[in-house]
Amino acid sequence: MAHQILWKSSFVVRLGRFISSSSPSFFHLPLYSLSSSSCFLKVHPIPTLSSTTTRRRNNCIWFQQQQLHDRHSFLWCSKYSTTRACVDTEIEGLGKGYLELTDEELTRQCKMDTLKSSGPGGQHRNKRESAVRLKHLPTGIIAQASEDRSQHRNRASALTRLRALIALKVRNTVDLEAYSPPQELLQILPAKSSIRGSDCGPQIGPKNPKFLLGMQALLDLIFAVEGSISEAAKFLGLTTGALSRLILSDDSLRMAVNELRASKGMKPLK
Numbered sequence: 001m002a003h004q005i006l007w008k009s010s011f012v013v014r015l016g017r018f019i020s021s022s023s024p025s026f027f028h029l030p031l032y033s034l035s036s037s038s039c040f041l042k043v044h045p046i047p048t049l050s051s052t053t054t055r056r057r058n059n060c061i062w063f064q065q066q067q068l069h070d071r072h073s074f075l076w077c078s079k080y081s082t083t084r085a086c087v088d089t090e091i092e093g094l095g096k097g098y099l100e101l102t103d104e105e106l107t108r109q110c111k112m113d114t115l116k117s118s119g120p121g122g123q124h125r126n127k128r129e130s131a132v133r134l135k136h137l138p139t140g141i142i143a144q145a146s147e148d149r150s151q152h153r154n155r156a157s158a159l160t161r162l163r164a165l166i167a168l169k170v171r172n173t174v175d176l177e178a179y180s181p182p183q184e185l186l187q188i189l190p191a192k193s194s195i196r197g198s199d200c201g202p203q204i205g206p207k208n209p210k211f212l213l214g215m216q217a218l219l220d221l222i223f224a225v226e227g228s229i230s231e232a233a234k235f236l237g238l239t240t241g242a243l244s245r246l247i248l249s250d251d252s253l254r255m256a257v258n259e260l261r262a263s264k265g266m267k268p269l270k
Helices: 051-071 103-108 122-126 151-169 211-225 229-235 240-248 251-263
Strands: 003-010 011-014 017-021 027-028 031-034 042-044 073-077 082-086 108-114 131-136 142-146
Touching: 103 108, 103 151, 108 151, 131 151, 142 151, 151 211, 151 251, 211 229, 211 251, 229 240, 240 251
Parallel strands: none
Antiparallel strands: 003 011, 011 017, 031 042, 073 082, 108 131, 131 142
16 A cells, blocks of 8 residues: 555644654554544544455445345346346337247357356265356346256256346336237236237246246336336236236246335335
8 A cells, every 4th residue: 555645734644653743653553544624634443354354345245236236227128239227217129039039049148157066965966067057148147057966957947047037137118108018918917807818818827938928028017117006007907906916926026026116115015
């Protein structure tokens, strides 16, 4: 650290030391942070930490900040680029095409890393690099699976989780003035919806792989109306209660909606 001498009033402050002009002695004190007012130089003691403790603390602070950033952010995607934005930012883009890709096509958009599994299982679990981590390059979304000893099955699990994360995090813009629910959204609506035709077939539930496309389209609409369930219900020919029950039927969908509502100062759905 460079030693910089700061002059203020009748005191001389040197980083790491305090020197009084009335005494030639040195007082060896911990590092200080400096702040000045109109005529005083305030000296605030800061605890001295070891390099290891400081590094751990900084990593913890970064992780907490990253969690806070990711919690209230999402991705607006187009076929040309992907942009991270705050929940109250509107950017043009089309991104649902990622979920319409086959497993092979989606895998080609990913960087795959293999690593040794951790946790219970003993030497047989950790002998091979069976865990799989997929990073979707267009969006930066990461999914990982390590619960199986088979790398092939872990890769399939990671890909399934990646699709779910894309549905939750990738938003498509919605034109509310000319809004017409897409077919994939109509398929997950309950039969009591006044806009759901008989050609949609039975309602698709969360365990059906096609539910992800409908969930993404539903989140697109809810984001467009800034988290208002009653407004979204009007576009879908449902009562507020019926739409709330649909959202609560899937934990990940419920969490995504409640995080948006929390960022808007609204009460969570229960």
